[in-house]
Amino acid sequence: MNPPAIQIENLVKRYAPAKGATGEAAEGKLALNGVSFDVPEGSIFGLLGPNGAGKSTLINILAGLVNKTGGKANIWGFDIDTQRRNASRAIGIVPQEIVFDPFFTPYEVLENQAGFYGIAAALRRSEELLAAVRLADKRNAYARTLSGGMKRRLLVAKAMVHSPPILVLDEPTAGVDVELRRQLWELVGELNREGVTVVLTTHYLEEAEELCDRIAIINHGELIANKPTRDLVDMAREKIVAVTVSDDLTAAPAHDAFTKVDQTATRGVEITYNKDKFSAGQVLAILQEQGLTVEDVTTREADLEDVFVQLTSAEE
Numbered sequence: 052m053n054p055p056a057i058q059i060e061n062l063v064k065r066y067a068p069a070k071g072a073t074g075e076a077a078e079g080k081l082a083l084n085g086v087s088f089d090v091p092e093g094s095i096f097g098l099l100g101p102n103g104a105g106k107s108t109l110i111n112i113l114a115g116l117v118n119k120t121g122g123k124a125n126i127w128g129f130d131i132d133t134q135r136r137n138a139s140r141a142i143g144i145v146p147q148e149i150v151f152d153p154f155f156t157p158y159e160v161l162e163n164q165a166g167f168y169g170i171a172a173a174l175r176r177s178e179e180l181l182a183a184v185r186l187a188d189k190r191n192a193y194a195r196t197l198s199g200g201m202k203r204r205l206l207v208a209k210a211m212v213h214s215p216p217i218l219v220l221d222e223p224t225a226g227v228d229v230e231l232r233r234q235l236w237e238l239v240g241e242l243n244r245e246g247v248t249v250v251l252t253t254h255y256l257e258e259a260e261e262l263c264d265r266i267a268i269i270n271h272g273e274l275i276a277n278k279p280t281r282d283l284v285d286m287a288r289e290k291i292v293a294v295t296v297s298d299d300l301t302a303a304p305a306h307d308a309f310t311k312v313d314q315t316a317t318r319g320v321e322i323t324y325n326k327d328k329f330s331a332g333q334v335l336a337i338l339q340e341q342g343l344t345v346e347d348v349t350t351r352e353a354d355l356e357d358v359f360v361q362l363t364s365a366e367e
């Protein structure tokens with residue numbers, strides 16, 4: 052097996068406190084609290100977590116835009132502290148925020164970036180990259196006239212100018228419509244098939260599920276899972292049925308079929324069960340056997356939030 056494309060070890064980031072901050076805020080925000088994981092070479096790796104989890108902080112540390120407080124990281128075997136230039140050359144980053152000089156054309160954006168990396172004119176790939184991101188016909192349009200989706204595609208091309216073996220996309224589909232999202236994923240898939248290791252951050256479980264071979268989840272600056280997508284999806288095989296019964300509950304119902312039971316009100320209870328093994332009908336039948344009269348029922352699939360709850364409670 053090849054060494055990992057990216058290795059992150061015990062990464063810590065505490066942002067400086069705002070001036071005059073008091074109490075807890077005076078210590079500054081602890082955005083990453085000792086995060087470690089490897090990104091396997093050749094994978095599409097998803098870094099998943101809710102807003103504020105620390106995803107961009109981690110990406111921006113890799114990009115050299117944010118200084119870490121502690122820990123280590125290497126990119127393609129290059130230490131980001133001691134071999135920054137080589138580390139930067141091995142990675143292309145599509146930032147969460149779209150920023151362009153509005154008066155450059157897509158072609159100029161790519162040429163300027165190639166110049167920044169000192170790539171000789173004969174070795175530049177501007178035309179090829181514009182074609183790859185389906186912007187050849189916008190070659191000479193001002194960046195400000197491009198749609199949001201086009202701008203994001205241009206950012207992907209810009210990130211690939213120096214042909215890095217690793218491409219990182221920070222929330223690439225925020226504010227992108229369904230069709231453009233599909234195009235973007237096709238492009239990412241194409242690059243990956245050509246051998247590029249891809250890291251993307253998202254707060255959509257479905258998106259990560261669809262694209263990534265492996266998913267790491269961070270929450271409040273801590274890694275709470277890092278598994279092959281299939282294993283993680285299996286954890287979301289749960290369904291929840293919320294039931295209102297006609298009499299006050301003296302005790303929460305219990306049964307082997309129930310993964311979890313939450314009494315939510317004097318007459319309300321939420322029961323989690325594995326949808327591969329049981330049906331909502333069976334859950335209701337069990338409740339009736341236990342002498343409860345069900346008045347109202349709603350069911351829902353377990354979502355990322357539930358997986359979080361499951362993972363964080365499993366940790367304790």
Ligand code: ADP
Nearest residue numbers: 066080082100101102103104105106107108109
């Ligand atoms: P994500 O990308 O997962 O949404 P971020 O990495 O942007 O999360 O933010 C993680 C936490 O760090 C949040 O609480 C955010 O408010 C805080 N944070 C981000 N950037 C800064 C900054 N420059 N100064 C202070 N706090 C910040």
Ligand code: MG
Nearest residue numbers: 106107147222
């Ligand atoms: Mg972010």
